[in-house]
Amino acid sequence: MDDVETYSSRSKKRRSRFLKFGLAAVIFVVILAIILGVVLSTTARNPSGEKLKSTVITRCEKFVESTNISRDCQKLWNLFEQAYVGRDPCAVPPEAYNPLMAGMHPDPSCNRMLFWSKTKDLVHDFTEKRDCYQTLEDTLLGSVMDGLTWCGKEGTRETFTTDCPGWTDCDNNPVRLFWNRASAGFADAACGDVTAMLNGSIATPFSPASIFASIEVKQFNSTRMNGLNVVLVTNKNDITTCENPSLKVLQKELDPKLKYSCKEVTQSNIQECMLRPDPACGACW
Numbered sequence: 001m002d003d004v005e006t007y008s009s010r011s012k013k014r015r016s017r018f019l020k021f022g023l024a025a026v027i028f029v030v031i032l033a034i035i036l037g038v039v040l041s042t043t044a045r046n047p048s049g050e051k052l053k054s055t056v057i058t059r060c061e062k063f064v065e066s067t068n069i070s071r072d073c074q075k076l077w078n079l080f081e082q083a084y085v086g087r088d089p090c091a092v093p094p095e096a097y098n099p100l101m102a103g104m105h106p107d108p109s110c111n112r113m114l115f116w117s118k119t120k121d122l123v124h125d126f127t128e129k130r131d132c133y134q135t136l137e138d139t140l141l142g143s144v145m146d147g148l149t150w151c152g153k154e155g156t157r158e159t160f161t162t163d164c165p166g167w168t169d170c171d172n173n174p175v176r177l178f179w180n181r182a183s184a185g186f187a188d189a190a191c192g193d194v195t196a197m198l199n200g201s202i203a204t205p206f207s208p209a210s211i212f213a214s215i216e217v218k219q220f221n222s223t224r225m226n227g228l229n230v231v232l233v234t235n236k237n238d239i240t241t242c243e244n245p246s247l248k249v250l251q252k253e254l255d256p257k258l259k260y261s262c263k264e265v266t267q268s269n270i271q272e273c274m275l276r277p278d279p280a281c282g283a284c285w
């Protein structure tokens with residue numbers, strides 16, 4: 001009897017241990033399934049928002065790594081997202097990006113700052129081949145957001161990268177407001193001798209509707225800046241020169257304490273110069 005009793009009590013113990021283990025395993029699997037469900041449903045619900053977040057943070061981390069400028073990339077995302085999320089994409093308040101600009105202030109490179117208007121491709125080709133100038137797109141915020149599109153919608157905390165208003169669909173859209181605000185911040189921080197590359201192949205190189213004219217020039221501050229050197233990029237048979245009336249308007253709009261110069265430079269000269277590596281950053285104009 002004892003042996004039988006011992007045997008049956010041992011098998012009862014084994015059965016209860018097995019049941020306990022089985023129950024624990026089931027609970028673990030259920031919890032894991034819930035967690036996975038939440039994660040997948042969030043990502044699945046809004047893959048484009050997740051992709052934008054990952055792009056922004058990855059670009060930010062690469063910038064921080066390559067420049068040794070320390071910035072909190074998660075904080076950058078949070079400050080950026082709160083500017084547009086949950087808002088009508090055509091009614092974003094102009095001050096929406098102020099916390100982002102304050103939290104991620106520009107790191108201006110005095111005497112190397114390069115503004116531009118209607119010369120985007122040439123300018124970025126130039127700064128890519130010759131690391132001698134800093135455009136807005138070479139700063140943390142400019143490099144992180146360059147080429148991206150985003151918006152929010154009322155009643156949801158999600159980020160969208162499609163079906164967002166285009167640049168001209170409405171003034172207060174998230175993308176256009178960002179670039180206007182970032183441009184103002186970059187111009188306000190402009191220091192030393194500043195350069196602007198303008199387009200000598202158009203009738204009004206200084207166009208009043210441009211960001212350069214309507215926002216940046218108005219922010220230039222003579223307590224930090226010495227002057228503005230205009231590089232007017234021309235091609236053969238161009239009729240626009242540094243005497244162009246719109247450039248006279250530019251001079252008038254500039255703070256009189258700022259020095260002003262203008263030089264006509266052919267596009268081919270600039271393109272040849274940028275192909276000649278020069279760590280000393282000798283002038284291309």
Ligand code: DVN
Nearest residue numbers: 115116117118119120136147167168183210211212213216
């Ligand atoms: O100094 C530069 C730089 O600092 C930037 O922040 O602002 C200045 C350039 O702006 P800008 O003077 O208005 O010059 P652009 O060439 O007229 O416009 C600059 C950019 O704004 C364009 O290249 C557009 O960007 P994209 O689409 O090429 O990445 C955008 N933009 C301006 N007007 C637009 C427009 N995009 C679409 N439709 C429009 N009407």
